[in-house]
Amino acid sequence: MTNVPVDPLAIIELTNLKASGKLEELAKHPALSMKQEWAVWLAGNKDSAIRQFLAQNHSIVKLGGIVEVLADDRDPYVRAALASNPALESRPDTIKNLCADEESWVRRSLANNPVVMNFPDIVETLSNDRRFHVRSALAHNLEIGRHEKIMARLAIDHTSDVRFALSNNPVVTNFPDIVETLSNDKDVWVCDSLVNDPNILKYPHVVQRMIKRLVSDKDPDIRSSIAVNPILMQCPEAIEILIRDPDPNVRYELLQNPNIGSYPHILKRLALDKEPLSTSTIYEQPPVSRAPTI
Structure with missing residues (x-):
């Protein structure tokens, strides 16, 4: 002792x-x-x-x-x-x-532990674990940025859950190549997750591309997700697309966007929507100043 x-x-x-x-x-x-x-x-x-x-x-x-x-x-x-x-x-x-x-939940717990990143051999082993939830835990570990090569491999993992976990990790936006890979992921939910990170604004060309992809997706849940995302305002033409979205739930989510108050002409058009979108939301939405906070 x-x-x-x-x-x-x-x-x-x-x-x-x-x-x-x-x-x-x-x-x-x-x-x-x-x-x-x-x-x-x-x-x-x-x-x-x-x-x-x-x-x-x-x-x-x-x-x-x-x-x-x-x-x-x-x-x-x-x-x-x-x-x-x-x-x-x-x-x-x-x-x-x-x-x-032998129990994968033990390995998953270890993969979540930040101190594991001090042991490169262990990180390598966990990144190749046969169970995807172990690799997902490693991908979401806030210290994974210390192992960029392993991050790059996780970004193209054959299981979308792993790539989704990585896209949810705030350290990802510090790595341009990883951002580029995830922004083009074949699973649109990975892209949706990435665009929810405010730091993604460091990559304006990536943001524009992802928004245009999301607003045109066939899944209304995806379109609803981007409709309510404040980052949508970075792409005015995408707003125009969502105003005309065939699903009223998507248009309703656009009303819930915290920055929509900065666009009174958009609110006016939504107020004339032929389907009920909660007019109280339209008129109660406070305007959002575009001026920088001092």
Whole structure:
């Protein structure tokens, strides 16, 4: 066991929690490492929820043997909880073992953990995992930008869920080549996801192309999604297309666009729509100033 400084007040708190049977709070307590024997006791508790709380406790990595016991726990949810613990950075052997866990939800939890990005071999293994939800978790990890080559591979993954997860990651807009790839994805929902990131405005030519594609899509849900997106206002000709959309629900979503108040002539045309689009929305929509905020 690593020598852990003892805080008398923390010991009192731990003692009171144990005495009162508040085992969840005890398992989560940041000073639990001061009482290794109690951590060992909790690791053997028959209630898997208690063991999950223990596995997420950052302080357990200071205790010899506890991490290994939890990594071999019979319950995959306990192992998954451990895989999500950012303090695992100091336990590379445990990370390697969890990466090879037979239960994909454990590997998915590890792929979500930002500290995994400090281990290139593990990132490489997870990016090739046979289960798409593991690769999706890696694609959505906010630290994936540290591995641009792997991002590029995920951007062309054969499963659209993985590409969709990557398009939802805010770090993507820092990589022009990845943006270009995702903006041309064959799955239109990937494109729709990407255009929802405000930082995509750094790529005006990409924005114009994606908006034109989305407003012309055969799926009214896609057209509704872009109709309500503030970024639509970057492409006036797309607004004109949506005003004439054959689906009244799409035109209604256009009314809900937070920037539509800046276009009174559009509101006037929608007010004359032959199908009910909630006229109260038309007249209650406050105008949005185009002036920059100072």
